[in-house]
Amino acid sequence: MNMPDPLTTRYRPLSSRYSETPVLVIDTEADPTEILDAARQRIRAASDLLETLYCLCFKKADTRDIPNIVNALYLLTQDGNDLLDTARRRLPKTPG
Template identity: 55%
Template sequence: MKTSNPLTDRYRPLQSNLTDSPPLIIDTAANPQDILEGALQRIRASSDLLKTLHCICFKNGDVEDIPHITHALFLLTQDGCDLLQVAQQQMLNWKAPA
């Protein structure tokens, strides 16, 4: 039987962390509005970057820029998805007032 640990249950590491002791975490007890805002901010930034890439010409671009851009897109999108997952879990656990 799995026992509940309030510290590890409350603070969820971002999947984009690459270290054994993750420095970036989500406080699952934070205001749901703040969690959603954080998710929207990251997904919107990712979407804006993709829109910019769609509109520019790569003729004069440097091939070394591609991994930098894709890495930024990955971080923004993954962190946004992690935040959305926490917000979704909060909604599933939310009890409507009787």
């Protein structure tokens, strides 16, 4: 009988990784409140960045900055989403 590897079940790699080797992981056994706080931090940072961009004048912006901004927003929102998914799995199941 194959037993699940506790390292791969406890530590979930972030979806935003660029290689097959996970470097940044989510501890799925961490307190769900702490996981939610980490998700909120990343989503808030992405939201603040979007708000800043909304207020800027793009006439003076360098087009080479756009991929950097998009990458930062992708990492923040994808990591936040992964954290939210993990926290959701930790919440008690409600009878339906």
